[in-house]
Amino acid sequence: MSVRVVIGAQWGDEGKGKIVDLLSDKANYVVRYQGGANAGHTLKFDDKKVVLHLIPSGIFNGDAHCVIGNGVVIDPVALVEEIKGVQEMGFELKDRFFISQTAHVILPYHKLLDQLKEKRRGGDAIGTTGRGIGPAYVSKVSRVGIRMVDLLDKDVLRSKIEQNLKDINFALENLYKEPVLDADELMSELSESIELLEPYICNTTELLHKAIRNEESVLLEGAQGTLLDVDHGTYPYVTSSSPTSGGACTGSGIPPTALDKVMGITKAYCTRVGNGPFPTELLGETGELLREKGAEFGATTGRPRRCGWLDLVALKYVCQINGINELTLTKMDVMDGFEEIKVCTAYKLDGEETDVFPLCLDEIRDVEPVYTSLPGWKNSIEGITSWDELPSTAQSYIRFVEEYLGVKFTIISTGPKRSETIIV
Incomplete structure (x- = not known):
């Protein structure tokens, strides 16, 4: 039995879906x-790309039971469209898919107010994204x-809407x-x-507690990333929920002592x-x-993503906040062809160097990144599935990051497909 949380360790869009x-x-x-339907987890099977917004990514793999926990805010119309799409692909949801009765609902007025x-x-x-996520959480709080x-009792539902x-x-007005x-x-x-x-x-909380008592394996999937956490992110430019490991417990009903x-x-x-x-x-x-090499455009909105070098100061902070004890590195293949790869190893703030991620918005805006330059590699690593096949400079890049963070990588993704993966 294991209970594992998968955390976005940046500003989201890290490739958690794969x-x-x-x-x-x-x-x-x-x-x-x-989170809600503002997140898009992109999966690629052979030449087919699928984007999920609410249903857990595990719906396409094995016989896993997929659960939307109490911490999610759900747009019923969007979820139904997603369910139909999954069913049209030939995947059965009966006895495999469960929705928490205490998850909150996104209504049309939430989306209107958001916009x-x-x-x-x-x-x-x-x-x-204008999907009503923030206003739905406001209603909740x-x-x-x-x-x-409440959807199961029309009289109760009407009364609350009115x-x-x-x-x-x-x-x-x-x-x-x-x-x-x-x-x-x-x-x-x-x-x-x-x-x-x-x-x-x-009642998905009881469902999950029963699974833990039966020593079954549970995988908790977050949306967005830690630096968008409403408490620990770059507030107020954050999401309205907690994508952290702490949020995994409150959003599922699983106690912290169960996480390993x-x-x-x-x-x-x-x-x-x-x-x-x-x-x-x-x-x-x-x-x-x-942006071009990484196809960095939002899965939900299509918006171009802002791009930059890896920030180890921020990543170290994220590891501390979540208690991260294993890491996955995605889009390693995007770095192919760079003669020099930079990583941020410190910030300069008010003339002084620090490796502590600041929590004040003005300070984060004012920091100047201090970079360490590492040699790149010319050969393509796309699709490589063995550590030994990686160029020595790619191996050195990974080891440098591990040493800085004090956490090892257990998975390295070398392409969007499920098969394009190194298990370390």
Whole structure:
């Protein structure tokens, strides 16, 4: 039995989907524990690319039971579309897919408020996907949220929607100068989704505790990355949930004492979507080259990702926050052809050098990265599946990162396909 958490160790988009798909082959349960349909996990099978937003990536591998935990906020319409897509590919969800009855629901008014707030912020916009994630978490924390279990009782659901619309319509009419929403229309929009989702809604916390008692293997899958964590990330340019190992426990109902492996996923370089500080960002030709070679465009929005050198100061902080005891390196093949590869090993702040990641937004914005240059490699490593086949300079790059962090890599990805992987 093992309970492993897979953590995004940067600003998200680290390639967690492929790794969860790979690891799920030996997992009895794969659990998504936070976030919403703002995250996209891209999987590649042969020449077919699949993007999942809510269903755990393990749905395509083995006989794993896939769970959406209580920490996720769910857009019912989007989830139904995703379920239909998976079924059309020939994968069965009956008795394999479960939705927490205490997960909160994203309603049309959450998406509308998300978009209106971003527009109102103007130049200070956070850079959200407009999928209603933040406002849904606001409803949850404000204790006016609607949970999946509420969808099963139409009278309860209508009552809660009508109560919430009193405040929402007041804001729409008076603050945003937008048309008000109608409870009947919202109920009608949800009706088909509710009917299709009802068989999957259950007490997933008890389901997972039973699995642990039976010594079954559980794999916990996060969305986004630690540097977007609402508590530990580059606030306020963060997501609205906790993609950390701590968030894995609160978002699934599994206690911290049950965790025995915490895997951090990092690219061989850095990317970020949306606004916010990014110390190693490259604005010139090198950044464009990384974006082009790495196909760095959002799986959910298609937005181009900002690119930069690997930031070991930030990565060390992430390892500490999560208690990471194993690492995976993705997109190693993107570094092919660089004569010189830089990694950030310290920051300069107010004239002094530090290896401590600052928590104040203004300080993170003001840091100057201090780089160590490492030799690159000319030969392509795409598709390599053995450590010994890696060029010596690629091996040295990996060992340098391991020594700095004090954590070993157990998986190295050399391409998007499941097969293009080195197990160290």
